[in-house]
Amino acid sequence: MITQSRLISKYDVPAPRYTSYPTVPYWETNPTSEQWLQCVERSMQPEDSSLAIYIHVPFCETLCSFCGCNTSITRNHDVELPYIQDVLNEFRMYQQRVPATGERALRELHLGGGSPTYLSPDSMQRLLEPMLESCRVSADVELSIEVDPRRTTFDQLKVLAGLGFRRISLGVQDFDPEVQRLINRNQDYECTRRVTEQARELGYHSINYDLIYGLPRQDERTMRDTIEKTIALRPDRLAFYSYAHVPWIKAAQRLFTEADLPSGEEKRNLYEVGRQMFASADYQEIGMDHFALRTDGLWKAVEAGTLHRNFMGYTTQNTNLMLGLGVSSISDSWDCFHQNEKVTKKYQKMIGEGQLPTFRGHMLSPEDLRVRRLILDVATTWRVKLPADLSADVRAYLSEMEADNLIVFEGDQMRVTDVGRPFLRNICMGLDLRFRRNKPDTKVFSQSI
Ligand SMILES: C[S@@+](CC[C@H](N)C(=O)[O-])C[C@H]1O[C@@H](n2cnc3c(N)ncnc32)[C@H](O)[C@@H]1O
Numbered sequence: 001m002i003t004q005s006r007l008i009s010k011y012d013v014p015a016p017r018y019t020s021y022p023t024v025p026y027w028e029t030n031p032t033s034e035q036w037l038q039c040v041e042r043s044m045q046p047e048d049s050s051l052a053i054y055i056h057v058p059f060c061e062t063l064c065s066f067c068g069c070n071t072s073i074t075r076n077h078d079v080e081l082p083y084i085q086d087v088l089n090e091f092r093m094y095q096q097r098v099p100a101t102g103e104r105a106l107r108e109l110h111l112g113g114g115s116p117t118y119l120s121p122d123s124m125q126r127l128l129e130p131m132l133e134s135c136r137v138s139a140d141v142e143l144s145i146e147v148d149p150r151r152t153t154f155d156q157l158k159v160l161a162g163l164g165f166r167r168i169s170l171g172v173q174d175f176d177p178e179v180q181r182l183i184n185r186n187q188d189y190e191c192t193r194r195v196t197e198q199a200r201e202l203g204y205h206s207i208n209y210d211l212i213y214g215l216p217r218q219d220e221r222t223m224r225d226t227i228e229k230t231i232a233l234r235p236d237r238l239a240f241y242s243y244a245h246v247p248w249i250k251a252a253q254r255l256f257t258e259a260d261l262p263s264g265e266e267k268r269n270l271y272e273v274g275r276q277m278f279a280s281a282d283y284q285e286i287g288m289d290h291f292a293l294r295t296d297g298l299w300k301a302v303e304a305g306t307l308h309r310n311f312m313g314y315t316t317q318n319t320n321l322m323l324g325l326g327v328s329s330i331s332d333s334w335d336c337f338h339q340n341e342k343v344t345k346k347y348q349k350m351i352g353e354g355q356l357p358t359f360r361g362h363m364l365s366p367e368d369l370r371v372r373r374l375i376l377d378v379a380t381t382w383r384v385k386l387p388a389d390l391s392a393d394v395r396a397y398l399s400e401m402e403a404d405n406l407i408v409f410e411g412d413q414m415r416v417t418d419v420g421r422p423f424l425r426n427i428c429m430g431l432d433l434r435f436r437r438n439k440p441d442t443k444v445f446s447q448s449i
């Protein structure tokens with residue numbers, strides 16, 4: 001039988017993370033703003049429909065050299081209030097054009113970035129209070145934020161807790177000082193511990209840490225040490241991301257050299273080390289990159305069969321509409337994706353002129369909708385029922401994975417085996433008809449492991 005390390009090297013190929021289908025490089029049928037608003041309207045038609053809001057705050061004070069997110073680096077906090085005003089104006093545009101967005105149940109709101117904790121407590125209040133007041137907030141709403149612990153204060157956490165925030169995600173990445181030096185991110189253990197303890201004290205009940213494997217100068221020793229320190233603080237959830245090295249998009253990743261990065265084999269070993277240490281500490285594997293304690297809502301959603309996946313990653317809420325507000329944010333009405341302008345100044349100009357800041361998107365074809373459902377099913381439940389007309393084709397395409405015992409076919413279902421779990425991205429690629437028909441010539445995705 002083929003060993004785990006052979007499997008990992010065999011299947012370590014560029015692969016999407018499937019937070020959408022079609023994946024972004026395959027978007028082609030861009031909606032106009034008017035077409036997008038019609039999709040929003042349609043998604044909000046059922047009286048029991050619900051929505052989620054994602055707000056992107058792009059600002060960070062310093063640039064971490066590994067970062068692949070959409071950020072604006074500035075220490076000038078005068079940018080806060082105009083930006084908040086623009087996000088509120090954008091939301092008002094939606095509420096005016098599609099009043100149901102203010103009438104349907106708001107079930108999830110997430111502040112992401114960049115660094116949302118760039119905003120002062122007062123700015124946070126000015127953004128969130130009017131927004132929540134203009135929505136019909138559901139009793140089971142989940143309010144969450146991702147924070148850079150180096151720039152997170154007790155006062156910020158308190159303001160958010162007062163508004164109902166109970167979920168928080170801390171960017172940790174790695175605790176090793178040398179790794180931190182190379183990624184330009186000095187964040188001592190005490191800082192992460194302080195924010196974790198303060199959040200718990202204030203009643204946050206779901207604390208996530210983001211960790212990354214494959215960063216410059218990481219090795220097995222540093223990885224074990226980081227994970228031991230992590231487990232000691234007992235976050236409820238863990239995201240264990242593969243470092244996406246995309247220097248052709250993010251120039252700051254050239255601040256370290258490729259010689260500083262663990263080799264393919266070393267990186268794959270770091271992943272296995274992490275996976276085993278999480279399992280020994282009773283973290284359950286949720287799906288791509290994510291682990292959670294049995295007491296966390298994410299695991300409970302797995303058990304209840306209600307886990308969902310969207311641009312925010314895995315979530316416990318499945319809404320008819322996800323409205324992305326702020327620069328570069330992506331919205332999703334299930335049958336259409338819509339992305340906002342990616343340059344902050346242009347986004348602000350468009351909002352100032354009373355226009356929806358449409359940049360691009362994709363209107364899903366009937367085939368896209370079918371494939372989207374299949375990929376979502378396998379990414380959230382480790383199994384999928386294959387339609388009769390696709391079954392033979394998918395089985396033939398994935399025959400090597402079947403032979404390697406990554407998947408098994410049981411009646412009309414395909415199931416991911418325990419051995420196959422680390423290869424979920426590869427398995428999804430077998431269902432991804434757009435990718436299969438038109439493989440990219442250039443490197444557009446990071447490695448699967
Ligand atoms: C918006 S960022 C971080 C939030 C916050 N600004 C911070 O730094 O803590 C969300 C997460 O994306 C992950 N991330 C960013 N760039 C990445 C890359 N190149 N490869 C893999 N993960 C990355 C990091 O784990 C990070 O915590």
Ligand code: SF4
Nearest residue numbers: 060063064067114148
């Ligand atoms: S990792 Fe976080 S703080 Fe660092 S540049 Fe990226 S978004 Fe900003």
